[in-house]
Amino acid sequence: MRMQAAVLWEPGAHVDVREVELEPPHAGEALVKIAACGVCASDLHVVDGDLPEPLPIVLGHEASGVVAAIGPGVERLRPGDHVVLALVPCCGECASCRAGRRNFCELGAAMASTGTLADGTSRLSADGAQLHHFNSVSSFAEYAVVPESVAVPIRRDVSLETAALVGCAVLTGYGGVARTANIEEGATVAVWGCGGVGLNVVQAARLAGAGAIVAVDTRPEKLALAERLGATAGIQVTAGADAVAGVRALAGGDGVDYAFEAIGRSETIRSAWESLRPGGTAVVLGLPPKGSTLTVDTWGFINEKTLRGSFLGSADIDADVPRIVDLYHSGELRLDELVSSRLPLAELPEAFERLRRGEVLRQLVVFP
Ligand SMILES: [Zn+2]
Numbered sequence: 382m383r384m385q386a387a388v389l390w391e392p393g394a395h396v397d398v399r400e401v402e403l404e405p406p407h408a409g410e411a412l413v414k415i416a417a418c419g420v421c422a423s424d425l426h427v428v429d430g431d432l433p434e435p436l437p438i439v440l441g442h443e444a445s446g447v448v449a450a451i452g453p454g455v456e457r458l459r460p461g462d463h464v465v466l467a468l469v470p471c472c473g474e475c476a477s478c479r480a481g482r483r484n485f486c487e488l489g490a491a492m493a494s495t496g497t498l499a500d501g502t503s504r505l506s507a508d509g510a511q512l513h514h515f516n517s518v519s520s521f522a523e524y525a526v527v528p529e530s531v532a533v534p535i536r537r538d539v540s541l542e543t544a545a546l547v548g549c550a551v552l553t554g555y556g557g558v559a560r561t562a563n564i565e566e567g568a569t570v571a572v573w574g575c576g577g578v579g580l581n582v583v584q585a586a587r588l589a590g591a592g593a594i595v596a597v598d599t600r601p602e603k604l605a606l607a608e609r610l611g612a613t614a615g616i617q618v619t620a621g622a623d624a625v626a627g628v629r630a631l632a633g634g635d636g637v638d639y640a641f642e643a644i645g646r647s648e649t650i651r652s653a654w655e656s657l658r659p660g661g662t663a664v665v666l667g668l669p670p671k672g673s674t675l676t677v678d679t680w681g682f683i684n685e686k687t688l689r690g691s692f693l694g695s696a697d698i699d700a701d702v703p704r705i706v707d708l709y710h711s712g713e714l715r716l717d718e719l720v721s722s723r724l725p726l727a728e729l730p731e732a733f734e735r736l737r738r739g740e741v742l743r744q745l746v747v748f749p
């Protein structure tokens with residue numbers, strides 16, 4: 382079929398919203414009519430060349446939609462199902478899958494690095510040129526052909542558009558707290574960066590019964606929203622001010638039990654590390670530019686601090702997507718407040734500009 386999609390031909394170029402060709406699903410794949418796709422910093426990293434991907438590529442990975450058709454052998458999906466797409470395909474058979482670490486599936490990793498689906502081919506092309514899939518989702522498009530394993534069915538009585546956020550920002554923020562760190566009730570928490578991921582860290586920390594939740598950001602409106610969603614204090618980062626000292630003071634002087642970094646910059650990872658109390662854990666949720674390096678004060682290791690990575694919030698998507706959608710339905714997790722605007726696919730280039738300037742939360746590309 383022919384459809385509109387956002388293609389990146391080379392890093393640094395404008396995304397090209399244009400007509401492309403999409404083949405029907407092969408065995409184990411589903412055709413999904415996309416309802417909405419969030420504009421995530423990871424897409425921007427690809428556009429800017431900070432995250433090398435096989436090009437040309439159809440961008441977009443934080444999406445929701447309705448199953449339109451299924452390929453041979455697909456069992457858990459039916460046409461008409463509402464689904465959230467989460468970017469971690471799994472084969473169920475490799476060492477990582479058998480160990481319950483599906484986010485590190487060997488087949489999924491191969492698909493992500495080659496920009497293809499499980500059989501090593503692509504369903505996407507433009508004027509005869511093959512286009513690559515982005516993490517087997519490629520959802521800045523009217524339709525996507527995806528592996529069955531990345532499409533998680535959800536209840537139908539929530540906003541399908543808003544549910545798109547679950548596929549990346551919410552899994553990452555909520556999972557970072559509930560899965561990667563698995564914080565204790567009463568723990569003190571700092572959140573460095575209050576965008577789409579950080580605001581879900583704030584909410585998950587509140588749901589986990591954190592004792593203090595200190596939000597840190599450069600923008601006052603994001604701090605105000607963080608406080609509405611459960612942060613007990615906010616610190617605005619300004620030139621010359623010592624935000625680390627501010628966090629430590631608010632946490633009783635010696636720092637927080639958990640610091641979550643939700644930006645992906647060496648400077649804020651170091652600040653998160655320095656804001657910890659002895660024995661504390663810093664979790665990096667942001668995506669740093671590939672190849673960037675980090676310097677930290679090694680004395681923290683004598684104090685038994687831990688520096689942890691996290692990919693998609695260490696999520697088990699089949700369990701966590703429905704659980705998160707239930708929390709959204711019950712009002713315990715507020716997601717509509719995180720959507721700063723809804724826009725058509727044609728306005729994606731401008732949306733990337735706004736994200737680059739840091740002036741927005743989550744922008745949602747919606748499809749009629
Ligand atoms: Zn993302």
Ligand SMILES: [Zn+2]
Binds near residue numbers: 472473477479485486
């Ligand atoms: Zn696997």
